[in-house]
Amino acid sequence: MQKEMCWLPRLGSDGTKILHLRMxxxxxxxxxxxFPQYAVPDHRVxxxxxxxxxYQKLRLEGWTLVPSVQAGSQGFETVA
Incomplete structure (x- = not known):
């Protein structure tokens, strides 16, 4: 199973990107x-x-980062 992550616009936002995941x-x-089993608290910045x-945690665990452009070209679908 290839676990993937991507920076995509948050639904209902002004286009601000947040981390999205899929299994x-x-x-x-x-x-x-x-995904509370994978998410860690955000930095207080x-x-x-x-x-x-x-993202930093999952990258060290071997998750694959999919470029936003690639997800967009695939007609990405998000779930809120």
Missing amino acids: ASHEPWRPYTS PKGSKGWAT
Whole structure:
């Protein structure tokens, strides 16, 4: 199973990107907060990227980062 992560716009936002995850390439992208088993608390940095701490953790665990452009070209689907 290939676990993937991507920076995508948060639904209902002004286009601000947050970390999204999915467990397999056929699944829709979901915000990292939908995965409490993987998410870690965000860094306490004003205006910091939402999901950056989780990204750092999962990258060390071998998750694959999918470029936002690639997810967009695939007609990405997100789930709130």
